[in-house]
Amino acid sequence: MTVDSALRRTPLYETHLDAGAKLVPFAGWEMPVQYDGIKEEHIAVRTHAGIFDTSHMGQIEVEGPGSLSFLQRLVTNDVARMPVGGAQYSLLLDDEAGVVDDLFLYRLGHDRYLVITNAGNHDADLARFGLVARDFDVYVRDARDNYAMLAVQGPNARRIVENTLHIDLPPRMKVGARQIGRRPAIVCGTGYTGEDGVELLIVPEIAPAIWTELVDSGIVPCGLGARDTLRMEVCFHLHGNDLSTETDPISAGLGWACVESTGFIGSDRVAVMRANGTDETLAPFVIEGAGIARQGNPVMIGEEVVGEVTSGTFSPSLEKGIGMAYLRSDLAEPGTELEIDVRGKRRMASVSSKPLYRKER
Amino acid sequence: MAEASYPEDLKYHPEHDWARIEGGEATLGITWYAQDSLGEVVFFEGPEIGSEVTKDQPYAEVESVKAVSDVVAPVSGEVIAVNESLADAPEAINADPYETGWLIKIRLSDPSEADTLMDSAAYAASLE
Numbered sequence A: 001m002t003v004d005s006a007l008r009r010t011p012l013y014e015t016h017l018d019a020g021a022k023l024v025p026f027a028g029w030e031m032p033v034q035y036d037g038i039k040e041e042h043i044a045v046r047t048h049a050g051i052f053d054t055s056h057m058g059q060i061e062v063e064g065p066g067s068l069s070f071l072q073r074l075v076t077n078d079v080a081r082m083p084v085g086g087a088q089y090s091l092l093l094d095d096e097a098g099v100v101d102d103l104f105l106y107r108l109g110h111d112r113y114l115v116i117t118n119a120g121n122h123d124a125d126l127a128r129f130g131l132v133a134r135d136f137d138v139y140v141r142d143a144r145d146n147y148a149m150l151a152v153q154g155p156n157a158r159r160i161v162e163n164t165l166h167i168d169l170p171p172r173m174k175v176g177a178r179q180i181g182r183r184p185a186i187v188c189g190t191g192y193t194g195e196d197g198v199e200l201l202i203v204p205e206i207a208p209a210i211w212t213e214l215v216d217s218g219i220v221p222c223g224l225g226a227r228d229t230l231r232m233e234v235c236f237h238l239h240g241n242d243l244s245t246e247t248d249p250i251s252a253g254l255g256w257a258c259v260e261s262t263g264f265i266g267s268d269r270v271a272v273m274r275a276n277g278t279d280e281t282l283a284p285f286v287i288e289g290a291g292i293a294r295q296g297n298p299v300m301i302g303e304e305v306v307g308e309v310t311s312g313t314f315s316p317s318l319e320k321g322i323g324m325a326y327l328r329s330d331l332a333e334p335g336t337e338l339e340i341d342v343r344g345k346r347r348m349a350s351v352s353s354k355p356l357y358r359k360e361r
Numbered sequence B: 001m002a003e004a005s006y007p008e009d010l011k012y013h014p015e016h017d018w019a020r021i022e023g024g025e026a027t028l029g030i031t032w033y034a035q036d037s038l039g040e041v042v043f044f045e046g047p048e049i050g051s052e053v054t055k056d057q058p059y060a061e062v063e064s065v066k067a068v069s070d071v072v073a074p075v076s077g078e079v080i081a082v083n084e085s086l087a088d089a090p091e092a093i094n095a096d097p098y099e100t101g102w103l104i105k106i107r108l109s110d111p112s113e114a115d116t117l118m119d120s121a122a123y124a125a126s127l128e
Helices: A012-017 A038-047 A067-074 A120-132 A156-165 A204-216 A224-233 A267-276 B032-038 B112-114 B122-127
Strands: A022-026 A029-034 A050-053 A058-063 A085-092 A099-109 A112-117 A138-140 A149-154 A174-179 A183-188 A198-202 A221-224 A280-287 A297-303 A304-315 A320-328 A336-343 A345-351 B009-013 B019-024 B025-030 B040-045 B058-064 B070-073 B078-084 B104-108
Touching: A012 A204, A022 A120, A029 A224, A038 A050, A038 A120, A038 A221, A038 A224, A038 B058, A050 A204, A058 A067, A058 A120, A067 A112, A067 A120, A099 A120, A099 A156, A099 A174, A099 A183, A099 B078, A112 A120, A112 A280, A120 A138, A149 A204, A156 A204, A198 A204, A204 A221, A221 B009, A224 A304, A280 A336, A304 A336, A320 A336, A320 A345, B009 B122, B019 B112, B025 B032, B025 B078
Parallel strands: A050 A221
Antiparallel strands: A022 A029, A050 A149, A058 A112, A058 A138, A085 A099, A099 A112, A149 A198, A174 A183, A183 A198, A280 A320, A280 A345, A297 A304, A297 A336, A304 A320, A336 A345, B009 B019, B019 B025, B025 B104, B040 B058, B058 B070, B078 B104
16 A cells, blocks of 8 residues: 555554554545444444544634634634533634534633644634634634544543543533643543543643553544444534535534624624525435445435435444435425435435434433 | 465456356455455445356445445356345455355356466465
């Protein structure tokens, strides 16, 4: 296998190689797609605990007296609703309300925020932050190289992290400063799998030791393959698949993350779309019977193209093909029967409700 | 199977497919290298019995969680059997790619085509 030398590597690159991970290019990074197998890793997260290297994700620090008004202008959610120590999902839009990126914001102090970006969008995000920051009393700093990021997810994740690293963990959707490996760390009760768990932002030098300590405590190393199947089962969006500058928040079902009264860039357009509805709606689907739909497959009713799959995979929990597709909005109701053209073969599918996978209680 | 293996009684195609040629018939499948590159196979759907497969042309697809891959025919012929057990247990392609993980059987239309295929040593060398 040839590997592009321009690809970036996380501080855990050698650790992944030593563990026998399969590495693939992803958003400019050389990342582990799997260790022992996507299905096993997926099931480990659903039933026990898994650890992901998410150090490819970017960080932007926002600080200063104008932080709140700056972020209210820049991102879609109501940042004022987030207390110190809180976390919030939000969107970064362009002037036409296209989705530049989806973000997690952490409020670290009264006038201090940390923004988590997607790897492939980090530079574009940073440029947009810088541009809008000119009008505010705020300091924006690229912090991507300051952090390694580990996501530990699954029903046993918290317990093992607490016992292994000897720290108490913030509750779900909260963030706190901690010491990990005698170095400052940020610990967040967030994730991308639909399971309970935490995300750890640590200094890059200690990442291999912390990773190894957690894996030695029984947490299963997981790659981007399982990260993708896990997020799809719970209908979390992936920018580049389900979101892009060609899609808007309302069609994507992310109206809940937009508060137009804050006056964010694109809020006028979002308000109109929310009031009038959109031509297309992103909807989850399940394949009935055999077959696995993939990104780009056309959705059909008879000979008419009525949508397009933006994410599709095999669900290890449901053991069938699942995914999400932009559909003509009148077809996006759960129960609607569809056909998906999978490389020339028609596969029966039906629109489902979110999430596709629900934990048994 | 965890360890790479390329049995000596098989013939190999550069697209990582094998043929076990017995008289005028051949059993076809994908190699250890192919299944390892693909990852856990979750779906295989064979061609129709009675249809023709053509040397060097794709005749079916195998899908892992992450990706789909064409399966190329190492030799030409008419499909006389499809491994139906793979519908419920496609993971046999990973666990046992040369025995229980076979894909189809064909009646050879041109037995001399087999001469163009590699033996085990040549195929293993091509992977170096």
